[in-house]
Amino acid sequence: MGEVARSGSAGGGGGDPVLTGTGLARLDGGLDVWIAPVGLVLDPAEADRCRTIVTPGELAGCGRFVHDADRRRELATRATVRIVLSRYAEVAPGEWRFEAGPLGRPEIASPAGTRLRFNVAHTRELVTCAVTETADVGVDVESVAAHPDLSRLAASVMSDEEFAEFEHVADADRPARFAAAWTLKESYLKARGLGLSLSPRAAAFDLRAPGAIRATFSAEAADDPAAWWFASWDEPPGHVVAVALRTGRAPSRVEVRRLVSFDGRAETAGRLLRRSG
Numbered sequence: 001m002g003e004v005a006r007s008g009s010a011g012g013g014g015g016d017p018v019l020t021g022t023g024l025a026r027l028d029g030g031l032d033v034w035i036a037p038v039g040l041v042l043d044p045a046e047a048d049r050c051r052t053i054v055t056p057g058e059l060a061g062c063g064r065f066v067h068d069a070d071r072r073r074e075l076a077t078r079a080t081v082r083i084v085l086s087r088y089a090e091v092a093p094g095e096w097r098f099e100a101g102p103l104g105r106p107e108i109a110s111p112a113g114t115r116l117r118f119n120v121a122h123t124r125e126l127v128t129c130a131v132t133e134t135a136d137v138g139v140d141v142e143s144v145a146a147h148p149d150l151s152r153l154a155a156s157v158m159s160d161e162e163f164a165e166f167e168h169v170a171d172a173d174r175p176a177r178f179a180a181a182w183t184l185k186e187s188y189l190k191a192r193g194l195g196l197s198l199s200p201r202a203a204a205f206d207l208r209a210p211g212a213i214r215a216t217f218s219a220e221a222a223d224d225p226a227a228w229w230f231a232s233w234d235e236p237p238g239h240v241v242a243v244a245l246r247t248g249r250a251p252s253r254v255e256v257r258r259l260v261s262f263d264g265r266a267e268t269a270g271r272l273l274r275r276s277g
């Protein structure tokens, strides 16, 4: 891999036109992962910025959520996708149109003919959007959290080999290991556009070697692990972001960026946890 994502730079982006939000970003065969803290929209000026970015239909959709936290997450998600995509093309954020595939995966419908591909994931605190060109890409984000019955949960989503290995992980390390495995599984299922219509057990990840990811797929996946590249980051601390990219090799470069404002300013972020070869 040409360049592994660096840890956070000074806020505001310095002179880099991508980070200052003043210049177009280039992918050139690379992969960018953008992260937006949902909490930004607690600032009324940021919420207003989001409202000017999203479409009236999306704004109405935000209003259909019962809880404030869900409304904020939805507003931040819709705005993040639009603002991020507009970093790569001379297209105003409000002009993108999306179409969902048969199992719900949104793709760019207009402007037609773009090479851009993206995928989104969110928690109540974070929105993450992975962007690349042409290749299938999936992203997931989860917080590393203790779970009252982690062992049972792990048994229900892990392959037998994964679970046997998970049982050897020290108790204190299990929440992080589970989050690492789960986000990789979900990023893969999302990259294929299948979501949970394919069992998470079908994609297994050997995470024993520090920093490394080795994927194996069951017959049910009907797929070849050699066709994929995986990576995960700690961003922000206590969360795991994972991506799956159908390139079979490392992208030419990878950047993780955190939006600091919905005016487009960002900073570099992300501590690489693991990647496949």
Ligand SMILES: CC(C)(COP(=O)(O)OP(=O)(O)OC[C@H]1O[C@@H](n2cnc3c(N)ncnc32)[C@H](O)[C@@H]1OP(=O)(O)O)[C@@H](O)C(=O)NCCC(=O)NCCS
Binding pocket: 077, 103, 104, 105, 106, 119, 120, 121, 122, 123, 139, 140, 141, 186, 189, 190, 191, 192, 193, 194, 195, 196, 197
């Ligand atoms: C895709 C799926 C795994 C998302 O899981 P999640 O943990 O709830 O949500 P995440 O935050 O990771 O991702 C949500 C985003 O994934 C994207 N998405 C939705 N369906 C997708 C699919 N089939 N493939 C890839 N991405 C998908 C959307 O952009 C969605 O965000 P949005 O609705 O705000 O635009 C899940 O909703 C799913 O499996 N859907 C497919 C339908 C299905 O099989 N349902 C049976 C459920 S048991």
